Amino acid sequence: MKIAFVGKGGSGKTTLSSLFIRHLAANEAPVVAVDADINQHLGAALGLDEAEAAALPAMGAHLPLIKNYLRGSNPRIPSAEMMIKTTPPGEGSRLLRVCEDNPVYDACAVGVRLDDGAIRLMATGPFTESDLGVSCYHSKVGAVELCLNHLVDGPEEYVVVDMTAGSDSFASGMFTRFDMTFLVAEPTRRGVSVYRQYKEYARDFGVALKVVGNKVQGTDDIDFLRDEVGDDLLVTVGHSPWVRAMEKGRPPRFEQLEAENRMSLQVLQNAAEDSYGHRDWERYTRQMVHFHRKNAQSWGNAKTGADLAAQVDPAFVLAEPAAAAQPG
Numbered sequence: 001m002k003i004a005f006v007g008k009g010g011s012g013k014t015t016l017s018s019l020f021i022r023h024l025a026a027n028e029a030p031v032v033a034v035d036a037d038i039n040q041h042l043g044a045a046l047g048l049d050e051a052e053a054a055a056l057p058a059m060g061a062h063l064p065l066i067k068n069y070l071r072g073s074n075p076r077i078p079s080a081e082m083m084i085k086t087t088p089p090g091e092g093s094r095l096l097r098v099c100e101d102n103p104v105y106d107a108c109a110v111g112v113r114l115d116d117g118a119i120r121l122m123a124t125g126p127f128t129e130s131d132l133g134v135s136c137y138h139s140k141v142g143a144v145e146l147c148l149n150h151l152v153d154g155p156e157e158y159v160v161v162d163m164t165a166g167s168d169s170f171a172s173g174m175f176t177r178f179d180m181t182f183l184v185a186e187p188t189r190r191g192v193s194v195y196r197q198y199k200e201y202a203r204d205f206g207v208a209l210k211v212v213g214n215k216v217q218g219t220d221d222i223d224f225l226r227d228e229v230g231d232d233l234l235v236t237v238g239h240s241p242w243v244r245a246m247e248k249g250r251p252p253r254f255e256q257l258e259a260e261n262r263m264s265l266q267v268l269q270n271a272a273e274d275s276y277g278h279r280d281w282e283r284y285t286r287q288m289v290h291f292h293r294k295n296a297q298s299w300g301n302a303k304t305g306a307d308l309a310a311q312v313d314p315a316f317v318l319a320e321p322a323a324a325a326q327p328g
Helices: 013-026 050-054 059-071 103-108 137-149 166-171 189-203 219-232 241-247 259-276 281-304
Strands: 002-006 031-035 110-114 117-123 158-162 180-185 209-213 233-236
Touching (some): 002 013, 013 031, 013 110, 013 117, 013 158, 013 259, 059 103, 059 137, 103 117, 137 158, 180 189, 189 209, 189 219, 209 219, 209 259, 219 233
Parallel strands (some): 002 158, 002 180, 031 117, 031 158, 180 209, 209 233
Antiparallel strands (some): 110 117
16 A cells, blocks of 8 residues: 655654554554655654664665666667656556565665564655755655556555655645545644645545544544544544654654554554555556646656657556566
């Protein structure tokens, strides 16, 4: 399952995504975690020290390698330079899987040992001073989108993405790449404003969206969130001494997380697993193609000097791992 955590800056989405990742690892689920936020904090939330977090390889810096690998022998893509962030896979493309070794993971993923297991962690890389005036953050996130377009995952396998804050998630079609999106919202008017934006954008694309109320202090906060988001409110999370210790860099073992918060994380996992039964690979592929055509017309064709709509393989549908053909 592909899971996104979104929310406004300061909502706690990185903290909650890191707790969810720890919970999955404790339940022995294979996990690839991706930090796609401009403020790269997921590594620290998963226990890396400052030096380790700063040393994470940047996916954006390895974009040529990613493109070359994913292109494979696809005859519709004559070179890696012709690929853009929305380029869909087709006959001959290489696909990524959660539980495998490949050059993309070798270059971009770091194994992180948690209390009750281990996960792979990938990061887009921070927006640096050298990017100013010549690039935009969305080009870095494009490496994540390209990988998601070429990734096939099976039941009980997880890709968890900590997305960029606010409505920036809609700068491309990446918001449609997930089986479940958890929107983290505080019980304030500002806290639910991103929910309204996300709900409006997501409505036309069948995006599964659930709200996680964070920093909830009582029934009044719960009632407020329920009034604002209705049945989309899945679960709430309150004050956590465990999280406060984690934010100080001294987390106890994960098994000591408060019981009510462990139960909330299990609710998230149950909702994610339920979403897998509604997966529609044909719709997923259609949406991928839709946003590729849109990006090709708006900027991709001009950038590459080619008609990138020709990259679409009309007979190709991204398939379950057992059915997908993997070229050598």
